[in-house]
Amino acid sequence: MSSVGNISSKEDRSQDSFRDRLSTMDARGKRQWVYAQQPKGKLYNLRTLVSLFFFVLFVGLPFIHIDGRPLFLFNIPDARFILFGKVFWPQDFFIFGLTMVTFVIFVVLFTAAFGRLFCGWVCPQTVFMEMLFRRIEYAIEGSASFQKLQKGKPWTTERIVRRACKHIVFYVLSFIIANFFLAYFIGVKELYKIITEPVSEHIGSLLSLALFSGVFYAVYAFFREQACTVVCPYGRLQGVLLDKNSVIVAYDYKRGEPRGKFKKNATIETGDCIDCMQCVKVCPTAIDIRHGTQMECVGCTACIDACNAMMDAIGKPQGLIRYASENGIANKEPLRYTTRMKLYTGLLALLVIVLAALLMTRKDIDTTIMRTPGMLYQERGTDSVSNLYNIKVANKTAEAFPLRLQLEGVPGRIEVVGGGSISVKKEDEGSGTFFVVLPKQVVKERKSAIRIGLYDGERRIDVIKTNFLGPVE
Secondary structure (H helix, E strand, O other), X not given: OOOOOOOOHHHHHHHHHHHHOOOOEOOOOOEOOOOOOOOOXXXXXXXXHHXXXXXXXXXXXXXXXXXXXXXXXXXOOOOEEEEOOEEEOHHHHHHHHHHHHHHHHHHHHHHHHHOOHHHHHOOHHHHHHHHHHHHHHHHHHOOHHHHHHHOOOOOOHHHHHHHHHHHHHHHHHHXXXXXXXXXXXXXXXXXXXXHHOOHHHHHHHHHHHHHHHHHHHHHHHHHOOHHHHHHOOHHHHHHHHOOOOOOEEEEOHHHHOOOOOOOOOOOOOOOOOOOOOHHHHOOOOOOXXXXXXXXXXXXXXXXXXXXXXXXXXXXXXXXXXXXXXXXXXXXXXXXXXOHHHHHHHHHHHHHHHHHHHHHHHOOOEEEEEEEOOOOOOEEEOOOEEEEEEEEEEEEOOOOOEEEEEEEEOOOOEEEEOOOOOEEEOOOEEEEEEEXXXXXXXXXXXXXXEEEEEEEXXXXXXXXXXXXXXXXXX
């Protein structure tokens, strides 16, 4: 994206110097601590409501169970995943692969159409940092301007106590967040065991909990906005995904330039921007949005609220900084839901529907039947032929059942080695060996296709196709 469009080329070059380094770094590469003022305004209030909803979801989802299973579980060590109450095993990893592909496409299309809307409104890093930890910091250490004034001053007892209290609260909150975060990987029932049972029985889980707590504390107490500007690749990715029609948080340079200090009854013609720097003061990544779209911008809309407040104060229309597209700013067109955005939205909806259909139609019983390797057919008297098969069953349901096998559409019988059925435990795998016995008059070819029905009592669960090897006449 271009920087302010109607200033001289010399001024352009001087203003473009901000692109030589991150906004949180000085010319020597040393980090500059960001003291972001707390925003106020309609968008900030709306973001607060969205964040409250996010917090409720984050805390509440691990406690929601369907048929005795958590709604979501990502048990990586045991390769057991649960989505919307359905169990996914390693056999279902193709669905996860498709999910990742869908996610990447979703990110590309969503960013191309709507910019970093996700980052500013629902990204966990932004929500926790700006709506929880930053607010606690304001409550304990004072406003951003007060904190900045205290920097470099001698440490007093009050300041030490405030700083210590802040870090204690930060760590306690990080520990609580880590507990809920861990619940998504081991489940709330297992988490309850860790909390209530002796420490010696859960050393590994407790170490994981301590690790997560330390990471969260380090991120929100020290690393902060650098998680977005240094670690997260999304900011760099948006540089190649955005175009002049993408929705972004933008400064209307056509209306705002040339800048000038606000003076009543001023005779010199200036733009609406009074160079108050309020948009910079509230920015959590310390950028100047008037320079144009930048990698560090997370689309949090704090600058919109700050600018709108100043426009109200000087009697100017709101919207000097607003959601807009580059073409909208340059041509003074209102933000439009373009055909491209509609197509992208439709494609996104289609991808989500396809993925949802795959998730909903996924089989709860996965069965593999294979002829025993290295064995040919067996003669059964003068009128029958048999083949030996191995069967493996993955039961993803919460119920155990005896699996009965039956030939479909062909005379003959199935003889299970060791019994009449195969026992399959809940959320477990079962296996067995069985013979398929067919009359010789049925076997017309060297290799014949047969169908084997899987039954739980009288209920047919599935039908598996396999091959039967017979004698050559």
